[in-house]
Amino acid sequence: QVQLVQSGSELKRPGASVKVSCRASGYTFTSYTMNWVRQAPGQGLEWMGWINTNTGNPTYAQGFTGRFVFSLDTSVSTAYLQISSLKAEDTAMYYCARDLYLAVAAPGYWGQGTLVTVSS
Amino acid sequence: DIVMTQSPDSLAVSLGERATINCKSSQSVLYSSNNKNYLAWYQQRPGQPPKLLIYWASTRESGVPDRFSGSGSGTDFTLTISSLQAEDVAVYYCQQYYSTPYTFGQGTKLDIK
Numbered sequence: 238q239v240q241l242v243q244s245g246s247e248l249k250r251p252g253a254s255v256k257v258s259c260r261a262s263g264y265t266f267t268s269y270t271m272n273w274v275r276q277a278p279g280q281g282l283e284w285m286g287w288i289n290t291n292t293g294n295p296t297y298a299q300g301f302t303g304r305f306v307f308s309l310d311t312s313v314s315t316a317y318l319q320i321s322s323l324k325a326e327d328t329a330m331y332y333c334a335r336d337l338y339l340a341v342a343a344p345g346y347w348g349q350g351t352l353v354t355v356s357s
Numbered sequence: 358d359i360v361m362t363q364s365p366d367s368l369a370v371s372l373g374e375r376a377t378i379n380c381k382s383s384q385s386v387l388y389s390s391n392n393k394n395y396l397a398w399y400q401q402r403p404g405q406p407p408k409l410l411i412y413w414a415s416t417r418e419s420g421v422p423d424r425f426s427g428s429g430s431g432t433d434f435t436l437t438i439s440s441l442q443a444e445d446v447a448v449y450y451c452q453q454y455y456s457t458p459y460t461f462g463q464g465t466k467l468d469i470k
Contacts, residue, residue: 272459274407281448281461281462281463281464282399282401282407282450282452282461282464283461284452284458284459284460284461286457286458287457296457298457298458299358299458332406332407334406334407337409337412337418341412341413341454342395342454343395343397343409343412343452343454344407344409345409345412347406347407347408348406350406
């Protein structure tokens with residue numbers, strides 16, 4: 238069965254960097270794009286962008302350019318989200334999510350989420 | 358960007374009663390070449406990741422109870438829970454996947470009255 242397992246919670250100081258991992262199993266990793274979604278505490282869902290797992294080409298939503306980088310290691314079926322120069326407002330749950338089917342870009346499989354807390 | 362607006366922001370419904378959540382997009386998410394609406398609905402229970410309920414505006418994902426149904430086309434969509442159960446307490450989101458960025462609605466919090 239499809240599984241997305243994310244790395245554990247992180248506590249970081251402002252200005253530091255963090256790298257969140259999302260390990261996929263149960264399917265061919267390079268056949269489906271991987272989305273990233275942010276949820277600030279008590280807030281709604283924000284689509285951050287996606288990465289084409291076949292080409293490695295990322296697409297970022299406005300507001301997630303510059304400090305946010307999506308990357309892959311296809312040898313271990315893992316997607317990464319790196320955030321640099323962390324700010325307090327980056328405190329959020331970050332989810333990776335795979336498209337449901339090849340023809341359905343709605344994320345149908347979700348990781349459990351990684352809580353990133355930025356605090357001095 | 359396509360703006361998704363849900364209504365109401367919250368609602369409380371008695372067990373066994375019908376719950377209706379609306380979602381409006383700022384532009385059509387109907388793709389004319391295949392006549393499909395690129396609209397999905399998600400349920401997020403407290404402390405859980407979102408769960409896809411419906412895609413193509415009205416297609417239930419596998420395993421989703423048939424009390425959940427989606428309708429609408431173009432810019433106006435509805436999620437209906439025909440007979441509310443206790444486990445349906447959650448926040449519900451719509452999302453368009455017609456064009457990037459794939460924007461979500463602000464969410465609708467559903468409680469038991």
